[in-house]
Amino acid sequence: MSFIIREAFLRWEEAFQLSTSKGTQGDYVRINGCAQFISSLVKHGYLESSKMKVLIEALIAFPTENHILALIGIWQILGPSMDSNNNPDVSSEDDLFFSWFCQKINHLYENYEDLGFCSRVKYLLLDSIELHRRKWLPRKSDATKRRFYRYSLTDTQ
Numbered sequence: 292m293s294f295i296i297r298e299a300f301l302r303w304e305e306a307f308q309l310s311t312s313k314g315t316q317g318d319y320v321r322i323n324g325c326a327q328f329i330s331s332l333v334k335h336g337y338l339e340s341s342k343m344k345v346l347i348e349a350l351i352a353f354p355t356e357n358h359i360l361a362l363i364g365i366w367q368i369l370g371p372s373m374d375s376n377n378n379p380d381v382s383s384e385d386d387l388f389f390s391w392f393c394q395k396i397n398h399l400y401e402n403y404e405d406l407g408f409c410s411r412v413k414y415l416l417l418d419s420i421e422l423h424r425r426k427w428l429p430r431k432s433d434a435t436k437r438r439f440y441r442y443s444l445t446d447t448q
Contacts, residue, residue, distance in 0.1 A: 299329050300342075307349060326350070326361045330368040340388040343369070351395055354406050359399065363419050366396060371427040396420060 306321035329346060332338040347365065350358040373389040375381045381389070399406070400416040422429070 299325055299332070322357065323361045323364055327364050327368060330365045334369055334372045340373070340385050344388060344391070347392065347395065351399070354399065354408075356408060356412055359408065359412050359416070362396070362399075363415055366392065366419050367422070370423060374423065374427070377426055393423065 302321070302325050306325055309321070326346065329338065330343060333340055333343045343365070347362065350362050369389070369392070371377055373381055373385050373392075375386045375389070396416060396419060400413065400420060403413045403416065
């Protein structure tokens with residue numbers, strides 16, 4: 292398992308270096324995939340949250356649109372499992388990590404214009420903050436999606 296973790300961090304570091312120099316769409320896909328994989332390792336307990344904090348600090352240090360999109364992906368993976376309001380079994384270390392991450396997401400939202408982001412990033416950050424406020428329940432519930440799907444099937448027949 293340590294080989295997989297080391298390889299994931301090496302691939303992430305390589306993608307991060309490319310994305311800070313060029314910033315192409317392919318680099319976003321690579322960095323986002325690596326970040327989501329590493330955050331899944333943290334979520335399932337294979338990696339401690341301190342390693343994830345280093346990754347997040349690096350993404351925030353060079354805030355590009357692609358890095359913010361990767362942060363939002365990490366937020367959506369780690370949020371429900373590390374939020375002490377949502378999960379009472381969270382350790383104090385993970386709770387501190389999550390509150391630190393909340394502050395960073397809120398800071399990015401408040402200063403999006405100063406950082407030179409477009410309004411799309413602002414609304415993605417706002418949706419992520421609201422998702423946390425709604426206790427990780429999406430705006431549209433699954434029941435609404437199923438109802439729409441059922442009606443769309445009856446219309447075609």
